Amino acid sequence: MQNLLAQAIAVIVTTAFLPGVSFAQGQSTTYKEVKGWTINQYVQSESSDAPSCSAVHVKDHINAIRIERFNNGYFFGLNGLSRDQEGAQYPLAYWFDGDRDREFSGEARFIGDTAYPLDDWLSHFVPIDADPSPINSISALSTMSFAFEVPGNRTGDDEVTTTFELNGSAAAILALDECYEVANAITVTAAPSEPLLSETVDIVSDCPDDGPRLPGSGVCQGRGVNYLNIVEGRQPELLEGCEWKLNETPLPGGDYLLYLAAACGQHISQLEFSAGAHFADVTVASSAMSNGEPGSRIIRVGSADENDPYKNILLYVEDEMRDPDAFAGCKVRSGFEGWPADAVVVDVLSDEENAQSQEMRSACGSFGFNGESQAYWRVFDGYSWFFDLGQDAYQDIDPRSLTIVKSEYLPN
Known part of the structure; x- marks a missing residue:
């Protein structure tokens, strides 16, 4: 205790x-x-x-x-x-x-x-x-x-x-x-008797670009992109009038997940992290493209073996399938062009066989290949991340940008 x-x-x-x-x-x-x-x-x-x-x-x-x-x-x-x-x-x-x-x-x-x-x-x-x-x-x-x-x-x-x-x-x-x-x-400009309003105010900034600091991590929102380890790949499209801005989500132990989030008008997309027995879930707590309305779970996070990055991915797929015979042909292969460069899928076909296939199909369970969704695994920052982003061209986050920053490296 x-x-x-x-x-x-x-x-x-x-x-x-x-x-x-x-x-x-x-x-x-x-x-x-x-x-x-x-x-x-x-x-x-x-x-x-x-x-x-x-x-x-x-x-x-x-x-x-x-x-x-x-x-x-x-x-x-x-x-x-x-x-x-x-x-x-x-x-x-x-x-x-x-x-x-x-x-x-x-x-x-x-x-x-x-x-x-x-x-x-x-x-x-x-x-x-x-x-x-x-x-x-x-x-x-x-x-x-x-x-x-x-x-x-x-x-x-x-x-x-x-x-x-x-x-x-x-x-x-x-x-x-x-x-x-x-x-x-x-309170600098408003009389004490006036009600407080959730409006934009001018706050003196100590950031090099005079922009705001993220409230939890203390990272400057403008130059904080330097914290991000953005891999190669195509950045998702944005709705007209929206832009990408740095955002944060707190993690256990004082660490933070930083990422590029869609910002539209007064709204910025916000992720939420919740731990679980086998996986942690990352959900869209509020979507800038839906006027701040909550979204769905888009990522599941599990452990990774630093000596064999894809080992745990296959273990998760096998456990979810609960059918050793069906799992026997499943293997890790590279993802599609335009996805994050380190994205992989679990499939029964090789890269070459998949390229020749003309059918809409899926394989290897809910953690495996899904021809109807942007569903793939990435391994980074010591974890296995399963993304399931659906078919939408517009996304709340840039999935290439997610980066865990340890508390000892944060300004706060």
Whole structure:
């Protein structure tokens, strides 16, 4: 068990979640909705006299998780408990993806939120520079579980546990940090009594090209393309009026996935990473070409053998097919012209035989060759990546550009 008080997270649950209650102008306003999370913006809050933002996600129309970003850190909390114990502190434990052997533990206290005046949140502070920080796990992992004891809150003296799915959390954390930066920029020119708006503001930049920094990694969006290892191949087409811009997705351990994303108007395509037992999934959390609407899973990520790059690909294909006889003829061959130069497919035909084939076909299961989709494997940065991009000429990302950057090489 890790007893990291500075990183503890807050807890939990029982009575009804009541959003949508009216509040005074200048106290709080909705910044945006992101994949089931509501991002709120405050001139000031119970946690801070300075502008802050929160992200709130409802679990089951009753229970909710809340993350607040303010000047020197984050508050993590859950609703549903009585504030009769206001000012007192209560122990809690939390862990990710069911791994309680690596739980964190600490103390939490009750705080309020003007956007949800009938709810109270048992919350714990995490410094902005905590290392490791649970903010990275929240962004990258699948579930978060809590255990707590607060006498008199319908729980008696027994420990109560609850688990939240972290759906959409990566996009929510990015929006939360964006909201915070906008809120603090606006206060330079806006009177404290004015509501905070999610509008573009002029923020002083320390990047060489005077452009913005990505909020999580701290990489300059303009010159950050120098981090990317872009392989040869054809760049996907873009809709008229769109352009390619650098974007980021947090990974476990503080690393980041950087990539070129489609940017159309006020929207930029955003990927989300979620870990799993055998594969991690990469989905389109919001699509610039669909006005910010969420997309589908486009990549599955598995392990790779550094001494035999394609070994694990064949193991994944064989495991998925569950038919040794059908798998017997499957082998790795190169992908099509125009795909990323290192793309490969698993097929029963060789390159030459496939070139001569005129039929629309597929082979070697769902991880194998698919003549109706841009479906292929790439091995890079220590992992096996299976892309399934469909038939569309327009894509949310440039698949040649995905690059993992380790935390020690990032400016933040």
